[in-house]
Amino acid sequence: MCTVAENSLSDKLDAVWGDPDTWVANGQQWAHLDEVRRMINRRVSGDPAVTALAWFARHLADAGSLPLGRVLVLGCGAGRVERELYDQGWARQLVAFDLSPKVLAVAAQAALDTPAIQYVLASMDEIPVGQPPFLPGSFDAVVGVASVHHCSQLRSLYEALVQLLTPDGWLFLDEYVGPDRFQYSPASMEQLTALADLLPDRLLTTQAGLVKKGFRAPTVQEVVAVDPSEAVHASQILPLLAQHFRVVAQRPYGGSLLHMLLADVAQNFQAPEAKPWLQALIDAEDDWDRLGRLEQHFSCVIARPLGATSDAPKPAH
Secondary structure, X not given: OOOHHHHHHHHHHHHHHOOHHHHHOOOOOHHHOHHHXXXXXXXXXXXXXXXXXXXXXXXXXXXXXXXXXXXXXXXXXXXXXXXXXXXXXXXXXEEEEEOOHHHHHHHHHHOXXXXXXEEEEOOHHHOOOOOOOOOOOOEEEEEEEOOHHHOOOHHHHHHHHHHHEEEEEEEEEEEEOOOHHHOOOHHHHHHHHHHHOOOOHHHHEOOOOOEOOOOOOOOHHHXXXXXXXXXXXXXXXXXXXXXXXXXXXXXXXXXXOHHHHOOOOHHHHOOHHHHHHHHHHHHHHHHHHHOOOOOEOEEEEEEEEOOOOOOOOOOOO
């Protein structure tokens, strides 16, 4: 299902994403922290204990659409999303795909006891619609979590998803939607530097012994050198989505500060004595959000094909 160019990218993705252990080799990220996850939950669902995926499931339940019959998971990585959808009883059957053979093997191994999950090597840039298991109108929902920002052909992706979904299907995205290739704005960098200057060096020291100070946006070349697919057209995820789908609900959850500030140093905030510092950072991002000064680099979206019928809750029988 992959072209020569996609095979080349597949090899690169294997090196970057193929082994989950390497994802934290340089340190932990913001979402590894319980406090940050609760902050994200609060911003998306209104409840620190209700995850974004559970928020989507609640919306489906209110619309009388649970359990979903068949779900497609985009860029599945190590397989957490499809396993949760199945284990929670939110979906009966799932197809999950990725362009990294190594990480697909990891996901398949973790789901050995779940035959309802099928894994396929494929690319979001060119989903082979019409070839099993990508048959038109065969999916009740499509889910993308931290994956679509790697797609370089968003328009083609959305066109394919409209074909793959049933007429009344659902789309859920939980994505980085900030500047392409992480080309952050000067205003965001100023906010980030101001926060970092208040922190003791020990909290900003990486496992390699480097102190994160003097923040700057990475160059495009630096981003591409690590992963050619990284945030390639992230800023267009939402604008292009609206051309093919009707947005039912959208919940931005910030991240323009904490995502970069805590990158590779989140482990330093696990100690009890560091918790007040972490809470102060969360409060600062909340304050900038309330003032309308926080750039929204992450967002959750529930959407339906433009021709779908009403998503209002069904009347009780």
